[in-house]
Amino acid sequence: MNISIRQATANDIPEITALFKDTITKTCAKDYNDKQLQVWSSGAFETDKWLERINDYYFIVAETSNTIVGFAYLKKGYYLDGLFVHPNYLRQGIASSLLRTIESRVMIEDYPEIRSDVSKTALPFFEAMDFVVIKKQNKSHKGLNFLNYIVAKAL
Numbered sequence: 001m002n003i004s005i006r007q008a009t010a011n012d013i014p015e016i017t018a019l020f021k022d023t024i025t026k027t028c029a030k031d032y033n034d035k036q037l038q039v040w041s042s043g044a045f046e047t048d049k050w051l052e053r054i055n056d057y058y059f060i061v062a063e064t065s066n067t068i069v070g071f072a073y074l075k076k077g078y079y080l081d082g083l084f085v086h087p088n089y090l091r092q093g094i095a096s097s098l099l100r101t102i103e104s105r106v107m108i109e110d111y112p113e114i115r116s117d118v119s120k121t122a123l124p125f126f127e128a129m130d131f132v133v134i135k136k137q138n139k140s141h142k143g144l145n146f147l148n149y150i151v152a153k154a155l
């Protein structure tokens with residue numbers, strides 16, 4: 001598949017938020033309960049927050065045939081705050097491509113490591129990408145606890 005990566009713009013918000021919601025409700029369904037999935041995916045409707053992320057962070061999308069099939073965004077120069085791939089396009093190297101671009105950016109900005117808080121669903125991907133688990137934790141989000149993992153990788 002021919003994948004291209006570019007920085008996101010405000011016009012991408014409808015596609016990004018639809019992908020976010022689909023990914024959580026489908027791909028993450030095996031790891032979190034219905035209430036957690038509903039609360040987490042409701043973030044799709046917070047358009048102002050997505051606009052802020054696009055404007056303030058390094059926010060990239062992966063596209064094929066003019067369709068967004070994944071996205072990732074980097075906060076504070078070294079903290080990967082989100083990485084999502086459309087449920088119909090998994091295991092085709094899209095997250096790996098996005099992560100390579102994000103890691104290049106972290107290195108260009110001269111940070112010695114990249115960090116993230118990752119879901120139970122995403123942990124096997126990050127382990128395959130040589131991240132190590134710093135801490136397993138229950139993180140509170142909108143009044144609910146979510147199991148996730150703080151991971152890091154030296155660059």
Ligand SMILES: CC(C)(COP(=O)(O)OP(=O)(O)OC[C@H]1O[C@@H](n2cnc3c(N)ncnc32)[C@H](O)[C@@H]1OP(=O)(O)O)[C@@H](O)C(=O)NCCC(=O)NCCS
Nearest residue numbers: 082083084085090091092093094095096119122124125128
């Ligand atoms: C995690 C995620 C981004 C991975 O996307 P992807 O495009 O399918 O990942 P890749 O194809 O680049 O995977 C690269 C390697 O990671 C590992 N990997 C990826 N997904 C895996 C899984 N579900 N189980 C085990 N290993 C996995 C494999 O080694 C894979 O290589 P292979 O396919 O040749 O075996 C995707 O599953 C996703 O969107 N998950 C839900 C969203 C989420 O929880 N995001 C994190 C919150 S910040």
